[in-house]
Amino acid sequence: MFSRRIWQELLFIAVTSTLLGLGVNHTLIRRYVQGEFKESFFSSAEYPSIAFIPLAEAEELFARGEAIFIDSRPEEDYGKGHILGALNIPFEEQKKNDLIARHSLPQDQTLVVYCDGDECQSSVELAKILHQHDFASIKVFFGGWAEWIKAGLPISVEND
Amino acid sequence: MVGGIFIWAGLLKIFDPLGFAQAIANYRVFPYWMSFMLALVLPWMEVICGAFLVLGLFRRSSALFLSLFLVGFLVLIVSTIARGIDIDCGCFGRFSQKVDYKLLLTDGILLFFSLNIFFQKKAKRRITHSKF
Numbered sequence: 001m002f003s004r005r006i007w008q009e010l011l012f013i014a015v016t017s018t019l020l021g022l023g024v025n026h027t028l029i030r031r032y033v034q035g036e037f038k039e040s041f042f043s044s045a046e047y048p049s050i051a052f053i054p055l056a057e058a059e060e061l062f063a064r065g066e067a068i069f070i071d072s073r074p075e076e077d078y079g080k081g082h083i084l085g086a087l088n089i090p091f092e093e094q095k096k097n098d099l100i101a102r103h104s105l106p107q108d109q110t111l112v113v114y115c116d117g118d119e120c121q122s123s124v125e126l127a128k129i130l131h132q133h134d135f136a137s138i139k140v141f142f143g144g145w146a147e148w149i150k151a152g153l154p155i156s157v158e159n160d
Numbered sequence: 161m162v163g164g165i166f167i168w169a170g171l172l173k174i175f176d177p178l179g180f181a182q183a184i185a186n187y188r189v190f191p192y193w194m195s196f197m198l199a200l201v202l203p204w205m206e207v208i209c210g211a212f213l214v215l216g217l218f219r220r221s222s223a224l225f226l227s228l229f230l231v232g233f234l235v236l237i238v239s240t241i242a243r244g245i246d247i248d249c250g251c252f253g254r255f256s257q258k259v260d261y262k263l264l265l266t267d268g269i270l271l272f273f274s275l276n277i278f279f280q281k282k283a284k285r286r287i288t289h290s291k292f
Contacts, residue, residue: 002224009221017208021201025177032196041181041196092246121186 039142040124047131050124050138055151058112058141062153067110067139072126082145083114084154091115091122091129100133110137117146162273163213166226170206172253173199183250187240205229213277223277230271237264 061067069086078088115123181199209222
């Protein structure tokens with residue numbers, strides 16, 4: 001279908017790009033292999049106030065009442081059920097209006113952000129915005145709503 | 161023009177590989193590790209093909225490479241819209257737009273120009289050959 005020359009040129013482009021891409025980013029690859037980007041692709045050095053927590057830690061923070069839980073899912077999903085006491089700051093809505101400012105959250109309080117589960121990324125994206133708002137302690141509960149409900153932990157269908 | 165657009169798009173992503181990796185992962189199509197690898201390599205392909213187009217080197221193969229990208233991206237856009245996933249395309253780094261019908265149109269226009277470059281030279285060659 002294509003001439004031999006075209007194939008050779010395509011191969012040249014593919015090989016050069018691959019070598020450059022892998023070569024320039026070798027430190028990132030090492031960090032990936034070490035497990036740094038296990039949950040999400042962002043640099044912990046760039047967002048020092050964000051940490052990922054498992055269900056057990058989220059449950060502990062919930063039981064102690066030491067954290068404010070934030071549901072980053074759309075209002076519709078939040079309305080169907082959410083972690084008891086969680087506030088709703090939908091990530092998509094936050095991009096249009098500054099909902100974080102409206103909630104007047106205390107800066108020194110630990111915030112636990114969650115969404116559907118490990119397939120969704122809105123909790124991480126919202127956590128990044130919270131970081132930009134200078135919140136000191138932001139935890140992303142990556143297992144999210146799916147893990148919470150599976151564990152039979154307290155939920156609510158009311159607007160908290 | 162096509163070359164310039166791809167150089168710009170590629171450079172934006174080269175400077176933010178993690179952001180692009182996340183953008184690819186958000187499509188929920190590729191395995192996690194593959195999103196990472198694609199984010200490291202694809203922007204370089206865009207820049208190299210774009211630069212070749214601007215410089216007039218490997219024009220047909222660069223145009224073909226970019227056309228293949230664009231076809232793949234078209235499929236990805238359609239599948240994302242069909243699945244109702246609301247995400248940014250990640251195509252122009254921080255200047256990325258939403259995955260919607262407008263993006264489909266932009267991609268289609270770029271594909272048209274890219275294929276045009278690929279077939280243009282072939283047509284010119286035929287004319288040149290017919291002269292002799």
